[in-house]
Amino acid sequence: xxxDFSADQYGLRDEARRxxxxxxxxxxxxxxxxxxxxxSRDLWKQMADLGWMALPFPEQYGGLGQSFLDLVLLLxxxxxxxxxxxxxxxxxxxxQVILAHGSExxxxxxxxxxxxGDRIAALAVSEQPQGFxxxxxxxxPTQDGDTWHLNGEKKYVLDAPAAxxxxxxxxxxxxxxxxxxxxxxxxxxxxxxxxxxGAGSVSFDDAVADPLEAPFLFPxxxxxxxxxxxxxxxxxxxxxxxxxxxxxxxxxxGRPIGSFQAIKHKCAEMATELEAARAAAYYACWAVASxxxxxxxSSHIAKSYCSDQLAHLAGEGVQGHGGIxxxxxHDMHLYLKRIKTAQVFLGDGPYxxxxxxxIVGL
Amino acid sequence: xxxxxxxxxxAFRHEISAWIRDNLxxxxxxxxxxxxxxxxxxxxxxxxxxxRLAEAGWAGISWPKDYGGRxxxxxxxxxxxxxxxxxxxxxxxxxxxxINLAGPTIMAHGSEQQKKRYLPKILDMSEVWCQGFSEPxxxxxxxxxxxxxxxxxxxxxxxxxxxxxSFAHVADWCLLLCRxxxxxxxxxxxxxxxxxxxxxxxxxxxxxxxTGEAEFDEVFFTDVRVPRAQLLGEMNMGWTYxxxxxxxERGPAFLAHxxxxxxxxxxxxxxxxxxxxxxxxVAEHPAFRDRLARAYAEVEIMRYIGxxxxxxxxxxxxxxxxxxIAKLYxxxxxxxxxxxxxxxAGLGGMLDDEDGFDGGKWNRGFSxxxxxxxxxxxxxxxxNIISERVLGMPRGEVWAPKPKEKx
Ligand SMILES: Cc1cc2nc3c(=O)[nH]c(=O)nc-3n(C[C@H](O)[C@H](O)[C@H](O)COP(=O)(O)OP(=O)(O)OC[C@H]3O[C@@H](n4cnc5c(N)ncnc54)[C@H](O)[C@@H]3O)c2cc1C
Numbered sequence: 001x002x003x004d005f006s007a008d009q010y011g012l013r014d015e016a017r018r019x020x021x022x023x024x025x026x027x028x029x030x031x032x033x034x035x036x037x038x039x040s041r042d043l044w045k046q047m048a049d050l051g052w053m054a055l056p057f058p059e060q061y062g063g064l065g066q067s068f069l070d071l072v073l074l075l076x077x078x079x080x081x082x083x084x085x086x087x088x089x090x091x092x093x094x095x096q097v098i099l100a101h102g103s104e105x106x107x108x109x110x111x112x113x114x115x116x117g118d119r120i121a122a123l124a125v126s127e128q129p130q131g132f133x134x135x136x137x138x139x140x141p142t143q144d145g146d147t148w149h150l151n152g153e154k155k156y157v158l159d160a161p162a163a164x165x166x167x168x169x170x171x172x173x174x175x176x177x178x179x180x181x182x183x184x185x186x187x188x189x190x191x192x193x194x195x196x197x198g199a200g201s202v203s204f205d206d207a208v209a210d211p212l213e214a215p216f217l218f219p220x221x222x223x224x225x226x227x228x229x230x231x232x233x234x235x236x237x238x239x240x241x242x243x244x245x246x247x248x249x250x251x252x253x254g255r256p257i258g259s260f261q262a263i264k265h266k267c268a269e270m271a272t273e274l275e276a277a278r279a280a281a282y283y284a285c286w287a288v289a290s291x292x293x294x295x296x297x298s299s300h301i302a303k304s305y306c307s308d309q310l311a312h313l314a315g316e317g318v319q320g321h322g323g324i325x326x327x328x329x330h331d332m333h334l335y336l337k338r339i340k341t342a343q344v345f346l347g348d349g350p351y352x353x354x355x356x357x358x359i360v361g362l
Numbered sequence: 363x364x365x366x367x368x369x370x371x372x373a374f375r376h377e378i379s380a381w382i383r384d385n386l387x388x389x390x391x392x393x394x395x396x397x398x399x400x401x402x403x404x405x406x407x408x409x410x411x412x413x414r415l416a417e418a419g420w421a422g423i424s425w426p427k428d429y430g431g432r433x434x435x436x437x438x439x440x441x442x443x444x445x446x447x448x449x450x451x452x453x454x455x456x457x458x459x460x461i462n463l464a465g466p467t468i469m470a471h472g473s474e475q476q477k478k479r480y481l482p483k484i485l486d487m488s489e490v491w492c493q494g495f496s497e498p499x500x501x502x503x504x505x506x507x508x509x510x511x512x513x514x515x516x517x518x519x520x521x522x523x524x525x526x527x528s529f530a531h532v533a534d535w536c537l538l539l540c541r542x543x544x545x546x547x548x549x550x551x552x553x554x555x556x557x558x559x560x561x562x563x564x565x566x567x568x569x570x571x572x573t574g575e576a577e578f579d580e581v582f583f584t585d586v587r588v589p590r591a592q593l594l595g596e597m598n599m600g601w602t603y604x605x606x607x608x609x610x611e612r613g614p615a616f617l618a619h620x621x622x623x624x625x626x627x628x629x630x631x632x633x634x635x636x637x638x639x640x641x642x643x644v645a646e647h648p649a650f651r652d653r654l655a656r657a658y659a660e661v662e663i664m665r666y667i668g669x670x671x672x673x674x675x676x677x678x679x680x681x682x683x684x685x686x687i688a689k690l691y692x693x694x695x696x697x698x699x700x701x702x703x704x705x706x707a708g709l710g711g712m713l714d715d716e717d718g719f720d721g722g723k724w725n726r727g728f729s730x731x732x733x734x735x736x737x738x739x740x741x742x743x744x745x746n747i748i749s750e751r752v753l754g755m756p757r758g759e760v761w762a763p764k765p766k767e768k769x
Contacts, residue, residue: 001437001676002364003669009363069363244753259756264749268690271748275687279666280659286363301659353655360658362631362645 003282005073013073019050020081026331029196032084036189037161039198040084048117053091057099061111068096068223068289072282075227076234082196082334086120086159092227093158094121094167097220101178101212110165110180122163123224124154124202125346132347133217139170141179141209148211150181150204158345160200161189168202168209169217176217179209194337222288222299225346229281229306232342236277236310239317239335240270246321266316273309280305297359304352307343314339365669367441374434375441381418382449387411391450401575405532408455413487415454421461421485425469429481436675447621459529460484460491464537466610468556471595471603480535480556492533492559494524494581495604501526502743504539505549505601509583511540513590518542518555520563520586526737530566530579533559538588539604542597552600556592563587572729611738612685619692620664623699626727627661630654630703633720637706644706653702660695667691683751690744693734700724700731 005013024043032038047053056071057063071092078087095114098107098121113119127138139152150170157166166181184207189200244267247258257263284302287295314336318325325332343349367375387410389395398407415421424439425431432438446453454461465484468476483489500506509522520540530536536557543551559566563586568576595603634645634654644650667688674684703724704711710719718725735741749755 001367001440001669001672003666003673004677005363240753244755247755256756259758261746264753264755265742265745267753267755268745268748271753272687272690275670275684276663276667276691279670280663282363283365283666283669286365292365298662301662304656304659305663350652353652353659356655356658357645357651360631360655362634362651362654 003286005069009070009073012070013077016052016074016077017080019046020077020083024081024083026082026334029082029084029334033195036191036200037198038084039086039159039162043083044085044117047085047087052087053117054115056091057095057111057115061099061107062115063111068092068227069285071227072230072285075230076237079231079234079236079338080238082235082338084196086122086162086198088227088231089122089159089163090114090120092230093123093224094163094165096223096227097123097167097178098180098212100220100223101214101216103213106180106210106212114165119165120159120163121165121167122157122159122202124157124160124166125169125221126156127152127154129156132351133169133221134176137169137171137176139168139204141170141172141211148179148209149206150179150209151206153201153203155201156199156345157187157202158197158199160187160202161198163187166202167212168204169221170209172211172215175215177215178212178217178220180212181207181209184208192341194334194341196334196338197341218296219288219291221346222284222295225299225303226281226284226288228342228346229277229302230285232306232310232339233274233278233281235335235338235342236274236313239314239332239339240267240274242332242335243267243270243317243320250322263320266320270313270316273313277302277306277310277313297356300352300355300359303347304349304356307347307352308349310339311343367437371437371441374438375445378420378442379445379449381420382445382451385414385418386449386451390452401577405456408452408457409487411452412454412457416457416485416487421457421487422465422481425465425481425485429469429477430485431481436672440672444621447625450625453622456490456529456532457484457487459493459533459537460489463493463607463610464491464535467537467554467603467607468594470606471554471599475591476556476594489534490529490532491535491537492527492530493607494527494530494536494538494557495607496526497523498525502740504604505552507539507541507552509538509540510544511538511542511553511555511588513542516590518588518590518593520555520557520583520588522583524581524583526569526578527566527581528578530559530581531568531576535559536581537607539600542600546598549601551598552604553597554594554600554603555588556594557586557588558592561586561588572732573726608739609680609685612689620661620668623661623664623696626699626703627658629720630657630706630724633703633724634706637708637719639708650702650706653705657699657702660698664692664695683747686739686744686747687752689738690741690748693741693744696734697731700728704728 023046051064054062054064055066056068059065075092098110114121128136141148141150166185168179168181169176170179186203187200189198192199247263248256250257280302284298287298318332318336321332324330398404419432420442422431423434423442424436427433461484465481468480495504497507497509511518511520536559538555538557539552540555541551542553563584565582566579568579570576635643637644639647671684671688707719707724714722714725750757
């Protein structure tokens with residue numbers, strides 16, 4: 001029984017934290033807030049030089065031969081620094097879906113570009129605001145000989161403005177599966193609540209689509225879901241750190257507000273939510289990465305808990321700061337919006353709890 | 363990171379599960395089985411069952427062989443708990459304090475002689491223990507213990523009162539936290555005595571609990587003589603030793619509770635499927651369905667947290683302050699879980715026992731759930747510990763009584 005990361009994995013985390021504190025302070029993140037399609041190409045380039053994009057892919061596809069689990073703490077650091085780069089989408093979601101579902105030929109064709117950072121992939125699942133997955137997918141590809149075509153629009157596609165490659169969930173008969181669209185996707189960047197992130201709608205007009213070999217959404221969707229949770233953990237850790245730190249410095253009534261039990265208990269509750277969320281997210285990452293029996297269940301457990309409890313934590317973080325957190329100037333709102341967006345992305349709490357209910361036979 | 367069990371661990375799992383299957387009390391788990399109801403019935407039942415476990419060597423799995431244990435790993439102990447729970451075997455009841463609190467504390471701080479004297483008798487069930495910490499004026503503020511022990515030659519003379527002492531009226535021995543020096547800061551003047559509950563001058567009076575049963579007591583000590591040899595460790599070091607006891611109370615027994623809750627969850631789901639509300643089973647009623655799924659997620663997360671706790675013990679040798687986070691999560695989760703369960707009953711929750719919903723089982727569970735957030739350090743105390751020791755926030759709040767107005 002060893003439910004913790006290795007010394008090497010912690011080493012990478014520390015290195016990533018040092019690098020991002022230096023190269024991606026919030027002032028850098030703020031350069032992109034007003035630009036719907038903006039993201040940091042500079043940072044991306046440096047990350048590619050460090051080999052981060054290559055990390056979780058096998059060597060024959062230009063990767064470093066590490067596993068999905070080696071990504072987990074790194075994703076947390078990217079969440080903690082609000083890094084304005086499409087790493088989650090390209091490497092941890094779309095890239096992992098291709099790795100898990102693609103044929104040998106598809107992997108060899110698509111992964112090297114993703115692993116080098118030259119190509120950026122995004123995951124396109126949702127079509128409507130309510131509900132997620134399953135019957136909410138209404139895009140039906142048409143087949144013409146050996147060639148498939150996609151028509152219609154995907155919405156809420158994270159990092160769509162940065163992407164040049166789309167991994168799209170579509171429905172064939174009564175089976176949802178993944179298609180890759182390399183050309184002909186039209187992206188409309190949209191204004192996001194989380195201004196550190198780009199998102200948009202992606203429409204296809206008879207775009208050529210290549211079906212990934214393994215004909216289901218799972219396990220790719222679970223990997224993507226677990227990755228989102230891993231990233232949320234980092235942002236939530238930062239919120240707790242900021243709130244505790246502020247409570248030690250800010251004085252009212254002649255004493256640090258962190259000496260008031262109301263504030264102390266709020267922080268203790270946040271720490272407890274965070275630890276439970278960590279346990280759930282890391283367990284899901286392990287379960288989906290190792291194909292455990294309860295992989296699907298654990299991803300729903302993790303996302304439902306992270307969605308709702310970390311959103312609660314983020315709200316408490318704002319509350320613990322008072323008026324200063326209500327300003328654009330202060331960074332807290334960026335974290336709040338990061339978590340609120342992740343809360344609903346790839347399924348909100350009620351969606352994932354309904355999945356749990358079905359799996360456990362309720 | 364690897365959550366898989368080793369082949370040895372899996373073999374051990376098979377061994378223990380086969381043993382449990384062959385040794386469960388006759389009729390246990392069948393509809394005909396008459397569950398012990400009163401405290402006395404439960405006591406008799408659990409003595410027999412726990413003795414059987416002890417005789418087969420399952421009581422102190424990770425305890426050293428020298429003291430009657432099996433000398434194997436913490437993982438084996440956890441697997442034992444898991445299998446016991448999975449088989450829905452009767453829970454450790456009467457020997458809980460002995461195995462989980464007295465044993466580990468004596469092992470950590472007792473003399474060799476004390477270990478040889480007390481530990482085997484915990485394991486063979488010949489001596490039952492209770493924990494005499496709380497007093498009327500020392501609950502959360504445990505360091506405020508006032509029960510006095512004064513050294514008189516080779517004996518301590520003990521006077522004072524304990525309260526909420528579980529099993530005191532059936533216990534043979536007591537872990538007694540008492541004051542041996544009143545002239546120093548309150549947590550520096552405490553000592554930890556191992557007290558024979560059959561000594562002259564000890565009077566336990568059972569207190570009827572929220573469930574109607576008497577499981578805990580108030581205990582009066584009047585001029586009780588305790589031989590000096592029964593002092594644990596050193597004089598005035600009791601606070602340190604008490605913290606060992608408390609850490610074990612918040613420790614690995616945790617995982618066993620988790621699986622028990624998984625069993626309860628299954629029962630609850632069955633209940634929710636066969637109970638109708640607005641013409642549909644409660645399990646299909648959206649508001650309840652969401653709560654039930656949430657309960658499932660929270661119980662599973664307790665398992666994950668348990669694994670993290672175990673990993674930290676395996677890596678660092680002892681449970682850290684994260685124990686407080688685990689304790690807070692789990693206690694609050696139990697409260698929510700029991701609220702969800704009793705909510706399924708609807709109006710049925712107005713009645714109890716033979717008239718109640720599912721025989722009043724969820725009513726009892728609901729009442730019992732408050733023990734989790736009060737005992738072993740209340741939720742508020744855990745939050746103090748987490749904020750001060752994990753997050754490093756300022757200690758204590760300043761409070762001063764209002765100055766009396768001059769007339
Ligand atoms: C079922 C059960 C079994 C028990 N078994 C045993 C046993 O075997 N042996 C034993 O020694 N004890 C036992 N206890 C006692 C238990 O440890 C105490 O009840 C517990 O420590 C709380 O103390 P108290 O009851 O005096 O409550 P109090 O300390 O008076 O607390 C009352 C309320 O005030 C809050 N509070 C107190 N101090 C603070 C603070 N500093 N900050 C914020 N809030 C605070 C508490 O959280 C609580 O909500 C048992 C209790 C229960 C319920």
